[in-house]
Amino acid sequence: MTSFVSPIKYEEETLYLLDQTLLPGQEVYEPIRTKEDLWEAIYKLKVRGAPAIGVAAAWGLYVCTRELQGADFEDFFQQFHEVKEYLATSRPTAVNLFWALNRMEDKLLSMRGAAWDLEHIKQQLKEEAKCIYEEDVAACHAMGTYGLSLLKPGMGILTHCNAGTIATAKYGTCLAPLYLGQEQGYDFKVFADETRPLLQGARLTAWELDKAGMDVTLICDNMASIVMKNGWIQAVVVGCDRMAANGDGANKIGTSGVAILAREYNIPFYMFVPTSTIDLNTPTGADIHIEERKGEEVYKMWYEKPMAPDGIKTYNPAFDVTDAKYITAVVTEKSIVYPPYDVNLPKLFAEQGPA
Numbered sequence: 072m073t074s075f076v077s078p079i080k081y082e083e084e085t086l087y088l089l090d091q092t093l094l095p096g097q098e099v100y101e102p103i104r105t106k107e108d109l110w111e112a113i114y115k116l117k118v119r120g121a122p123a124i125g126v127a128a129a130w131g132l133y134v135c136t137r138e139l140q141g142a143d144f145e146d147f148f149q150q151f152h153e154v155k156e157y158l159a160t161s162r163p164t165a166v167n168l169f170w171a172l173n174r175m176e177d178k179l180l181s182m183r184g185a186a187w188d189l190e191h192i193k194q195q196l197k198e199e200a201k202c203i204y205e206e207d208v209a210a211c212h213a214m215g216t217y218g219l220s221l222l223k224p225g226m227g228i229l230t231h232c233n234a235g236t237i238a239t240a241k242y243g244t245c246l247a248p249l250y251l252g253q254e255q256g257y258d259f260k261v262f263a264d265e266t267r268p269l270l271q272g273a274r275l276t277a278w279e280l281d282k283a284g285m286d287v288t289l290i291c292d293n294m295a296s297i298v299m300k301n302g303w304i305q306a307v308v309v310g311c312d313r314m315a316a317n318g319d320g321a322n323k324i325g326t327s328g329v330a331i332l333a334r335e336y337n338i339p340f341y342m343f344v345p346t347s348t349i350d351l352n353t354p355t356g357a358d359i360h361i362e363e364r365k366g367e368e369v370y371k372m373w374y375e376k377p378m379a380p381d382g383i384k385t386y387n388p389a390f391d392v393t394d395a396k397y398i399t400a401v402v403t404e405k406s407i408v409y410p411p412y413d414v415n416l417p418k419l420f421a422e423q424g425p426a
């Protein structure tokens with residue numbers, strides 16, 4: 072049985088986050104005690120990957136507000152709301168951050184008007200954070216099962232960035248079917264794009280798949296075309312940070328190029344998107360806020376020697392949008408969704424009303 076690394080632990084009333092910037096060299100869990108700790112952990116990518124950011128934000132919002140006092144509900148709500156708004160400025164693209172923070176606030180608002188009992192309110196917020204965590208574990212497992220139904224034993228599978236167990240509460244989104252397949256003897260050959268500039272593919276995906284005993288080959292991003300042309304890839308699987316209502320999906324920079332290549336070589340391109348990552352309020356990919364990060368990530372971060380002239384002009388978008396037309400299917404925890412996405416994605420939310 073695979074033993075899954077969890078990036079988020081809540082033990083003895085303390086929230087710990089695995090510092091992913093130290094991987095693969097060191098496995099260090101950092102305690103999160105203040106809103107500044109959490110903001111920095113998200114901004115610096117100590118915790119990263121859309122679902123993990125959401126789960127960490129939910130637990131973190133509870134932890135950062137549990138010492139707050141309040142004369143009445145409105146007083147407590149005001150202070151809670153300020154912390155929530157502050158945390159919402161940590162990163163802009165992954166919608167799970169806002170989804171989780173809003174869900175925690177909605178929980179709080181559902182208690183407005185009830186008899187004032189601050190301990191009860193905090194207990195309910197803790198339960199909600201735990202629930203968000205557990206729902207993510209279940210969603211990833213379900214995506215693993217649906218995803219595996221699209222794959223066949225022995226396939227060569229290319230992935231970009233890291234949408235594995237450490238990008239979620241457990242199992243991962245697009246790597247979940249690979250773990251399930253491994254348990255059933257599928258013998259996949261996985262190719263991991265290194266994923267410049269921050270090397271999530273090399274430092275994280277190659278690390279977690281190798282640790283799990285999977286057959287994984289690390290390639291530079293500019294090698295995706297040759298492995299496809301060689302006939303070594305039968306499916307591409309990737310995660311998502313925000314899917315718009317029309318099926319355009321933002322994911323780690325470079326994903327859209329992989330999708331365009333996959334179309335050229337007639338290889339199915341599957342995007343794994345829990346419903347917490349689908350944003351029906353964003354009409355198209357053009358409406359997604361793409362995070363731009365510091366140039367030093369491009370020109371000096373990972374090597375001791377200069378990688379480029381110091382202070383060189385850079386452009387460092389952290390994500391790009393894959394047009395819906397390149398996505399063969401969207402794997403969610405509820406079902407596999409096929410085009411037309413503008414018609415079929417809203418159906419996922421039909422029973423529970425608009426997202």
Ligand code: MRU
Pocket residue numbers: 116119120121122165231232233234235238239243244245271309310311312322323324389
């Ligand atoms: O900048 P990161 O490392 O947070 O980017 C992560 C990705 O792009 C993942 O593919 C995405 O969040 C899906 S994680 C299941």
